[in-house]
Amino acid sequence: MEAGFKDPGAAVLIIGNPDDKCLERLTTLYRVYGPRGLKLIVISNSGVSRVLESMRSFLQKNTSFTIELYVVNPGDATRSGVDKYTDVVTCDQELLEALPSNLKSKVVAQ
Amino acid sequence: MKYEVIITSDRTMMSNHHGKEFLGFIATGPPIAMSERLWLYLAAPKPKVDDLGRPVEAPYGLRKIEAVLVNAGFNAAIIDPDHLDKHVDSAKIVMIGHHDYFAYGPPSSEWWSLTGLEPINRRSFIRLMESPAIRRAKKNGAKIIVGGPAAWQWLYETEFVEKWGVDTIVEGEGERVVVKLVEKALRGEPLPRYVYVGVDNAPGVNEIPVIKGASVNGLVEIMRGCPRGCKFCSVTLRPLRFIPLEKILAEVEVNLRAGVKSTILHSEDVLLYYADGVKPRPDPLIKLHKEVLERIGPDGSVAWSHASLAAIKYAEENYRLISKLMHEYILSEHRKFIGVEVGIETGSPNLARKIMVAKSAPYPPEEWPSIVEDAFRIMHENKIIPAATVILGIPEETPDDVVKTIELIDRLKPYRSIIVPMFFVPMGVLKNNNKWFLRDQLKPEHIEALKKMYEHTIYWAEDIMKVYMDSPRYLPVKALLKYFLWYVKYKVNKYMVKLEEIVKK
Structure with a gap:
């Protein structure tokens, strides 16, 4: 009887605060993976408020699929709890360079 | 604890x-x-x-x-x-x-x-x-x-x-x-x-639990979601589910045990409870009302949260269902009327077709103004008092659409109701539109529509207040409301002039 919450089936790592170009890419990924549910992990050092602000138009377009959005500091990037990312969107090259090496190698391998 | x-x-x-x-x-x-x-x-x-x-x-x-x-x-x-x-x-x-x-x-x-x-x-x-x-x-x-x-x-x-x-x-x-x-x-x-x-x-019906304590004024959900698909509404994005009668009654009992003797049947369209698409069916509605009213007794109050005007018209014209529900079940010495929220939204068939094509169903959107009029007449005759909304500033709205809304409000004058203007807020599938309708965007026809709605509501307000709050315990609230209405009447003409000046600028 109890179906419980269906966790999102796709995880996308977003490095940096998304700008318009990144959101465009994210929209493409949404079209592809949205039906599976999306877990978005944004690594940013600009604060939750700014990330939500940048993501607002993207989040508002969604009226169908489950989306979970996590915002983490670069220092906590390895604590996202995700083993494998379905895709990576790099919005901040400098931040990518500054990521812990184990995460960076995962990203580069994508 | x-x-x-x-x-x-x-x-x-x-x-x-x-x-x-x-x-x-x-x-x-x-x-x-x-x-x-x-x-x-x-x-x-x-x-x-x-x-x-x-x-x-x-x-x-x-x-x-x-x-x-x-x-x-x-x-x-x-x-x-x-x-x-x-x-x-x-x-x-x-x-x-x-x-x-x-x-x-x-x-x-x-x-x-x-x-x-x-x-x-x-x-x-x-x-x-x-x-x-x-x-x-x-x-x-x-x-x-x-x-x-x-x-x-x-x-x-x-x-x-x-x-x-x-x-x-x-x-x-x-x-x-x-x-x-x-x-x-x-x-x-x-x-x-x-x-x-x-x-x-979205939870299935089995995952929606029965409440543990009383809800405000005995509100009880009978359906979730709405099949009409109006573009400005977020409820329509949810799948449609009917709450089984036993769950509804279990919640009514929870409320009664807490001393709440009123029940508000909540749905985006109460008359569509176990409906055939958008066509109301008498049996489930009669059973629902009969069972609920048996529990709350003759002095408990009942209301519908929302109903669609098309469903009211269809139910009455095909089954005389509104008259039957009201006169055989709902109305009593203590229940002299029921209240319900309804959406007019526009008086323009063109705009209705663009933003709420199924709101008039099973009738075509071209008939929307006459559906509204017929439903208001049916409600008036059967002691149902609607609080109706009209949306101003919907994307794609033209001056002609607003004029048609004004004309419709004029024709609703004989029917006991209040009509509340709503400025468009981006919600539902239009939520990413970001075009809030605000005072600066008002045009002369909007001011005229605001005036019409104000006049309609003021015309009926005191009459409604008499039946809505007929117990002596409401005297202080009634006195405050009467004072508020007096103040609004006193101020509104000056305010309308101010709005007109803003529009001219």
């Missing part, structure tokens, strides 16, 4: 509004002609609470979350905002729900825009979040999770998310997701900042 999860909201939500749901809408405006304290008393008096600060009646959405968590084995309860300090030292999670956190929804945004004054619901919510109790909870490390129908508004107030330390915003139906979030929070795992609950995570 210590709770690990406390569920709350601000005063404008945590109130039974003197037992009159409609008075709650007063909190969507700023205080006019009286102090904020008096205004708040009028809209949202404090509810009865027990020793732990648990309200006897609480908002239905919060009751559902409470029931899900209790059923899942968590120690959770709804706490009145004035009694949070009794629990914030033990609470690990504070969950907050609201219909209109920041007054961006209709009609708050409209009163705000027209008067330039911040509505009470927003002021009251900000006060709650800045209260010593909430600050202490946060300082103690409690997680704050916010949700409800107005969750979308947090995306426009992201600084408050940071300032108040809101951990998670939940948009959509909460039944499935809250258990996961509470488990994560209690285990100390990172929480998502934002969750949109998609259609795949």
Whole structure:
């Protein structure tokens, strides 16, 4: 009887605060993976408020699929709890360079 | 008793509004002609609470979350905002729900825009979040999770998310997701900042629990979702589910046990309960009313939260169902009328076709104005008092559309009702449109429409007040409302001139 919450089936790592170009890419990924549910992990050092602000138009377009959005500091990037990312969107090259090496190698391998 | 999860909201939500749901809408405006304290008393008096600060009646959405968590084995309860300090030292999670956190929804945004004054619901919510109790909870490390129908508004107030330390915003139906979030929070795992609950995570009928305590004014959900697909509405994005009669009756019993003798049957379209598509069916509706009314007795009040005008017309013209329900079941010595919210939205068939093509179904949108008129006549004849909404500033609206709305309102004059203008707010599939309709965008035809709606409502207001509040216990509230109406009448002409000047500029 109890179906419980269906966790999102796709995880996308977003490095940096998304700008318009990144959101465009994210929209493409949404079209592809949205039906599976999306877990978005944004690594940013600009604060939750700014990330939500940048993501607002993207989040508002969604009226169908489950989306979970996590915002983490670069220092906590390895604590996202995700083993494998379905895709990576790099919005901040400098931040990518500054990521812990184990995460960076995962990203580069994508 | 210590709770690990406390569920709350601000005063404008945590109130039974003197037992009159409609008075709650007063909190969507700023205080006019009286102090904020008096205004708040009028809209949202404090509810009865027990020793732990648990309200006897609480908002239905919060009751559902409470029931899900209790059923899942968590120690959770709804706490009145004035009694949070009794629990914030033990609470690990504070969950907050609201219909209109920041007054961006209709009609708050409209009163705000027209008067330039911040509505009470927003002021009251900000006060709650800045209260010593909430600050202490946060300082103690409690997680704050916010949700409800107005969750979308947090995306426009992201600084408050940071300032108040809101951990998670939940948009959509909460039944499935809250258990996961509470488990994560209690285990100390990172929480998502934002969750949109998609259609795949909408709870099935079996997962929607029976409430554990009474709901405000006995509100009981009979359906969830709506098949009509109006573009400006968010409810229509949810799948349609009918709540089985035994669950509805179980909730009526919960309310009765708490001493709440009224029942508000809640649905976006009450007459579509177990309908054949958009065509009402007599049997399920008669059974529903018969069973509910048997339980609440002849002196308990009953109301429909919402009904569609097309369904009212269809039900009456095909089965004389409205007359039957009202005269054979609902009306009694103590129940002299029922109230219901209905949506006119526009008087223009062209605009109806563009934004709410199925609202007129099973009739074509071309017939929309006559459907509205027929439904108003049927309601008037059967002692149903509608509170109707009209949306101004819908995207793609033309001056001719507004003129058609004005003409329709004129034709509704003989029918006992109130008609409330709503400025367009981007919601539903139009939520990314971002084009709030505000005072600066008013055109002469909008002013004329506002005037017509004002005149219609004032014409019927005193008559409605007589039947709506006929008990002597309402005398103080009635006196305040009469004073407010007098003040509005006194001021409105000057204000309309001011609006016309703004439009000219």
